Amino acid sequence: MTAPTDQNLADLSVDVLVIGGGNAALCAAIEARRQGASVLVVEAASKVYRGGNTRHTRNLRCAHDAGNEILTGPYPEDEFWDDLMRVTGGETDPELARLTIAQSKELWDWMTGAGVRFQQPLGGTLNLGRTNAFFLGGGRAMLNALYDSAEKMGVAFRYDTAATALDIEDGFFKTARIQGPDGPQVVRARALVTAAGGFEANIEWLTEYWGERARNFLIRGTPNNRGTILRMLLDAGVEPVGDPTQCHAVAIDARSPQFDGGIVTRLDCIIFGVVINNRCERFYDEGEDFWPKRYAIWGRLVADQPDQIAWIVFDEKAVGRFMPSVYPAISAPSLAELAEKLGLDPSALAAEIGRFNAAVVDGDFNTEIHDDCRTEGISPPKSHWARRIDSAPFHAYPVRPGITFTYLGTRVNHEARVLMQGGRPSANIYAAGEIMAGNVLGRGYLAGIGMTIGAVFGRLAGKGAARHVGN
Amino acid sequence: MSGTELQQDAERQITICNACRYCEGICAVFPALQMQRSFVAGDIDYFANLCHDCGACYHDCQFSPPHEFAINLPKTLAGVRQESYGRYAWPSALAPVFEKNGLVIAVIAALSVTGFLAGMIAWNAPGALFSAHQSPQGFYALMSHDAMVGLFGPVFVFSIFAMLMGLRNFWRDANAVRMVAGPAPASLWQAVRDAGSLRYLDGGGAGCFNEDDKPEDKRRLYHHLTFYGFLLCFAATSVGTIYHYGFGRVAPYAWWDVPQLLGTLGGLMLAAGTGGLMAAKKRRLPDLVDEGTKGMAMAFLLMLHLTAVTGLGLHILGGTAAMGLLLALHLGVVFALFLTMPYGKFVHGLYRFAALVRFAMAKRTGLKTRVVA
Structure with missing residues (x-):
């Protein structure tokens, strides 16, 4: 033929x-x-x-x-x-x-x-x-x-x-x-x-x-x-x-389908916790700014991490305070067990969360404004909405860059x-x-x-x- | 969340809907689910009964099958709804009736008609069935008014009681974790208006869907004919009862008298409406149909349709030799309808109305989480 x-x-x-x-x-x-x-x-x-x-x-x-x-x-x-x-x-x-x-x-x-x-x-x-x-x-x-x-x-x-x-x-x-x-x-x-x-x-x-x-x-x-x-x-x-x-990249749930995951894969809980890479290191100020400014930067930030993966880690205090998304959070009664579930080094996670918690300065928590809950003496800082991650159970969402358009x-x-x-x-x-x-x-x-x-x-x-x- | 397989799938889908919210303008289900972050089985049953099955969200959803999120609320909630009728049935021993509902209703209807026929033949003179139309007493020659009241009255009272108990079970479950409170009369009136106009069988204003992806469905009209036709028939019987006991005016009435006019108009509407709904059901897009719910819906529509048709038949042919047979048929069907009311599709109206009341209350005063001791 x-x-x-x-x-x-x-x-x-x-x-x-x-x-x-x-x-x-x-x-x-x-x-x-x-x-x-x-x-x-x-x-x-x-x-x-x-x-x-x-x-x-x-x-x-x-x-x-x-x-x-x-x-x-x-x-x-x-x-x-x-x-x-x-x-x-x-x-x-x-x-x-x-x-x-x-x-x-x-x-x-x-x-x-x-x-x-x-x-x-x-x-x-x-x-x-x-x-x-x-x-x-x-x-x-x-x-x-x-x-x-x-x-x-x-x-x-x-x-x-x-x-x-x-x-x-x-x-x-x-x-x-x-x-x-x-x-x-x-x-x-x-x-x-x-x-x-x-x-x-x-x-x-x-x-x-x-x-x-x-x-x-x-x-x-x-x-x-x-x-x-x-x-x-x-x-x-x-x-x-x-x-x-250039492309428009946001942080979305890493478990999402390769294509067509749409609106429901977005995660807007970054301000309630910390974001760590697969070495259990924080890499950017999670409390820098409001949606939608923060929305459009996190895709790029995660793209620059090893294996292009990160986890938003938060505790029970944050549950129910943000828009739900397609998949449930991964949860565990302790940080060590959470690390196991995420495939991360438990001692590294405990150390990073410990460092973060020690740097938190107490304030009046208010997500409507740039509040005074912040960290002192760590880099990167968390400028607003910083609260200690200490109330079990602990939760995490895995995130990857999600590309919207070019x-x-x-x-x-x-x-x-x-x-x-x-x-x-x-x-x-x-x-x-x-x-x-x-x-x-x-x-x-x-x-x-x-x-x-x-x-x-x-x-x-x-x-x-x-x-x-x-x- | 614990619950049946269908409830769990509904919860999975509703969680995705809660993250999307594109459908929030379509009906009450989406604003209702957006009031919560997590769901228990009672919530799912509440949403299922709030859903009017208009089909719009299926066609509007970017995640409906074959997308892997597989969102199909009309179908899933139809299944949950049918299950929920069994869960709330009183007495609970009769819950299995909902599983093979079409068959059960058909058998009861057949037995009921046979019973009336046999009774009329056994209790009356030979040949009375075919000659009673000439009697001055009309159809009371075959079955006295007292006998009718004695037979239908208790069944009717029992059915009402059983349905109220079911309603109580539904309300308890819907409010198990999150309660509604506050000014019930205003919400009740809101629900009367929403149910009476079928506000949510309209795709949010674009129209509802049945056999294809065009919002040109006529089910809303057919349902109005059915519901208001049924009410007119009920009103005809009520006026007749008042005439009988209040004024000593005994049936049969002239064609222009109130019970006759109400009954004729109601019967015509009921026959046309149920006919339209049955035809629409047969044409319905298979993707939207939960196969397990078909028998129950068809059985109920057919019973209403037969009630209307036999009633109209009696009206037209009441002066002929066919009157006796038609009377047995009509009374048999109506008796079976009353008897099975709490155990068939009739209850959809009660639970949907209760769900609308709850939605109206939640909108006014919000949801309050119950403190578990």
Whole structure:
């Protein structure tokens, strides 16, 4: 049997081909279809797992001049801008950032029009009730609504179907090879929207920057974000954006699945205890700051420890004081027995906890403020919320770096068209979502902004692609 | 946590839900579980009875099967719910009735109908069954009002008592570790409104799910027809009783009289509602169905449906020779329904209502951990 060539493959012809099946892809598909284009969406995942990392999201950040029945107050564009500058430290394309923020104002109505329902956050996330619109039932419910709307409009979907090659000549997209349950096919399309995510699930690619450490990383979202399309575009001469070595990494339960563990694997009990590596050594100030600042640094900290593993150790006083997570803590009546269970040296653990306990200065314990419970005379210190670990039983959670997304992407313009090396826009290739989020979010993280970028640029890409087809 | 296998699996899932919380806007179950950090068996039964089986959380969940976290609360809680009916049954010796519920109810219904038929033939003149429609006494010619009251009254009183005892068991277990307290009347009224409108059979406003992943299910409408149809039928009987004892007005009544109007309308609603629910049950997405609960649900729906259909039949054909047979059929079915009330799906309404009351109380005044002496 010979390998099939493009000549003898069944041909598919469509106005707009969308690669990817998450928020950005669906926004593009719906918008292009509304303008009258025929649209085919190819999604690498099966129907159950459709939607990439959008499945794990919960809300989108949107600017608005007045609150409504759900958003608790105004969130002016300037405040959104300030928030973005704060987390990125200015690593953003100001024109695209302004555009994202301005167009985020339309998203509430647009999403509602596409069948998405919002709710008020009830517990734990009240602080986002003004700035972020929460999806009723979460990201998968939101996706289901978008898919339903798109299907009713006549958007065609192929699940379990990956794009395996793109024929791009001098920045002009001609055809794509796809591989699905029915075998390989060639799709001819007049415009291409790439909304296929980043490369965080491609461990080999991560090792280019992180070395062997990356093999111990857990990926919080879809296993399909392997950066295949991103790589094809960059190889075809598209200009990259964003630091390739950077990714959003948080500390998650080490027992989590390799992929798709999502929100429930996060652990927010670090301030209640100490964090030790496999030599039973503390390595960073556990009481430095509040969530979410501490949230985003601990993944990186654990990545720098031997074997990329650490344990949060705490005592009975902390039980019930933090958000629960997917797996129960490992518990034992004494520190020595706990060390046995964790596979650590009992005497080393006892020595480190003893050193820590001896350094604790008593104060008024209060997790709402930077309290005065701290350590003295040890390095690293624990600046706040330090209490002796002395009330049996003792508990521990193992943690590893959990990668949420990567920053490397394709440079785009204000129409979501990708820019070729040298700055010339491609004639008919668009990008939206995580694959280009680095244009706006060059560093750091702001809750719900991934969905905002995806929706804004998804809509731009869909409109642009349909406009191109119409010309 | 100790408990049955199903309760333990529910607890595992609920712990994950408590870490996620994406579903907190869908129904009462999620806000209820978010009030706690750990769970005991009684809590799980409480959540299970608070669940209206709308199916939304299954389709919305990023961790539903085939994901290894295998979250499927509608199915798991349906299983726990059925188990819980047995756990709280009074007397507890009758708990096993819930295990082969479909079969037990069918046998009792058949025996009951046969009994009424045999009784009417044995106690009356030969051929009376087919000629009683011509008697001025109507169906009381076949079975006197006193005989009916004498037979149905005690059964009804016993069933009410048994169900109250079950309710007491449920409430005790739900409050074993964490108690609710405070102003019950306001919470009671809240629960009446929530139950009366089936507020939580609505996927949080998006609608509920049945055969596929589209929120276009009509079970809420069918349940309203069933429940309010049943209430109208009950009201018809109550008005008839008042007429009988209060005003000496004895059945049969004219078609335009209150008991007849209530009964006809109620019967039509009950027949349509139960028909819709049975059809919906057959179409239900297999992923959401706990096979062990199917028999009980179908048996209950069928009993209600037969009650409505035989009642309507009696109404339409009461003036024909079929009246005697239809009367035996109708009374037999209703008698079996009353007798098995505490030991079948009927109790779902009681426990769900109690769970709604508890949820309303917990929302108002919080949960208080019981101090164990």
